Structures are given as structure tokens and as C-alpha cells.
Amino acid sequence: DGGITQSPKYLFRKEGQNVTLSCEQNLNHDAMYWYRQDPGQGLRLIYYSQIVNDFQKGDIAEGYSVSREKKESFPLTVTSAQKNPTAFYLCASSMTGSQPQHFGDGTRLSIL
Amino acid sequence: DAKTTQPPSMDCAEGRAANLPCNHSTISGNEYVYWYRQIHSQGPQYIIHGLKNNETNEMASLIITEDRKSSTLILPHATLRDTAVYYCIVRASLRYGNKLVFGAGTILRVKS
Numbered sequence: 197d198g199g200i201t202q203s204p205k206y207l208f209r210k211e212g213q214n215v216t217l218s219c220e221q222n223l224n225h226d227a228m229y230w231y232r233q234d235p236g237q238g239l240r241l242i243y244y245s246q247i248v249n250d251f252q253k254g255d256i257a258e259g260y261s262v263s264r265e266k267k268e269s270f271p272l273t274v275t276s277a278q279k280n281p282t283a284f285y286l287c288a289s290s291m292t293g294s295q296p297q298h299f300g301d302g303t304r305l306s307i308l
Numbered sequence: 309d310a311k312t313t314q315p316p317s318m319d320c321a322e323g324r325a326a327n328l329p330c331n332h333s334t335i336s337g338n339e340y341v342y343w344y345r346q347i348h349s350q351g352p353q354y355i356i357h358g359l360k361n362n363e364t365n366e367m368a369s370l371i372i373t374e375d376r377k378s379s380t381l382i383l384p385h386a387t388l389r390d391t392a393v394y395y396c397i398v399r400a401s402l403r404y405g406n407k408l409v410f411g412a413g414t415i416l417r418v419k420s
Binding site: 200202229231238239241244254255284286288294296297298299300301302304 | 340342344349350351352353354357359407408409410411412
């Protein structure tokens with residue numbers, strides 16, 4: 197089954213800790229994205245990557261870091277510098293041109 | 309990307325067609341219209357997209373007016389599982405880094 201897998205579904209972080217959210221896709225998509233969604237709000241772009249070993253900051257990159265060592269994987273690290281990390285995190289991927297982005301089922305991060 | 313305007317909410321009887329409107333009067337010639345929906349606590353689900361011709365797939369139909377300033381998403385036989393927030397997004401293609409801008413969307417409630 198082709199798709200985007202995000203794990204874990206729920207994640208809890210202590211103050212001062214870094215946590216890493218996993219995103220894997222087997223759709224052979226070149227581009228991958230990370231969005232953040234707060235309750236009752238739209239999605240905001242954190243980082244995106246067009247090809248392996250390359251990524252760009254989105255609108256709210258501060259306090260986050262990513263890597264793209266493999267085409268199918270785009271993990272997101274929420275660092276201790278992110279002061280308000282509690283949110284729903286969504287990973288997406290797409291091919292070129294007009295093809296749509298497809299999303300995973302998200303990871304809900306909470307602070308203990 | 310052009311701005312879109314959608315009604316905040318709509319109701320539809322189960323089994324009837326749901327017609328969700330979207331205004332995008334400032335759309336440019338190279339911008340596509342995309343529709344996504346989001347069910348609570350899940351990632352957005354791609355539904356359909358189009359440039360200027362009407363489109364149909366297994367989920368829905370997309371009707372775009374001749375002047376491209378508005379469109380309608382049609383769910384031909386709505387079920388209770390179609391209750392969700394529906395987002396109309398206008399975006400130019402050909403650029404990976406073009407983020408999806410989700411507005412407030414339309415809350416569709418399908419009632420039995």
C-alpha cells in the first residue's frame with residue numbers, strides 16, 4: 197500500500213528535551229513537507245525539501261530542524277528552542293508540477 | 309497565490325448531493341484549484357484539482373466557471389462519513405516550494 201507514514205501518533209515531551217517526529221513515504225515523491233496545525237487554525241509550513249540532501253525553511257522554521265538523507269524519509273526534530281511546541285504536526289509529499297500534496301495522519305505533540 | 313472565500317458551514321442530508329462553493333476572483337491563469345478535506349484529528353485528504361475544465365474522479369466532481377473566478381465541489385451522494393472541513397486552495401504549479409495555504413474552509417455536516 198502506497199502512502200505516507202508518520203510516527204508516533206502521540207508524543208509527549210518534557211521541558212528542555214528535543215524530540216524527533218518520523219515521516220516515511222513509499223510514493224516515490226521527490227518533495228516532502230512539514231506543517232504545523234494549532235487548534236482551529238490552518239496549516240503553517242515549517243520546512244520543505246525538493247530533493248535529497250536539500251531543504252528550505254518555511255514560514256515558521258525557528259526551533260525546528262530537518263534532514264533529508266533518503267528520498268523516502270524526512271524526519272523533523274522539535275528542539276528545546278521551540279517555546280510552544282504543542283501542536284498537530286503533518287507531513288506531506290508530492291511529485292512535480294500540478295500534482296497535489298498527500299498527507300500523513302499526523303503526530304500530536306504535547307508538553308508534560 | 310489567489311485568496312479563496314468559502315461559506316463557514318453547510319448542512320446536507322445523507323444521500324443527497326453536497327455542493328460546496330468557492331470564490332477565487334483573483335485567480336491567475338497558471339493557478340490550479342485544489343480541494344482537500346480534513347476529518348477531525350486526521351491529516352488533510354486530497355479530493356480533486358483542476359485548471360479550467362470540469363473534473364471528476366471517484367470521490368467528487370469539480371465544476372469551474374468559464375471565467376475561473378469560482379468553483380463548486382460536488383459530492384454526488386453524501387454520507388455521514390463525508391462530515392469534515394473542506395478546503396478550497398488556489399496554487400500555482402511547477403514549484404515544489406509553493407506551500408498550501410489552508411484557510412478556514414467550510415464545515416460540512418451530513419445529517420441522517
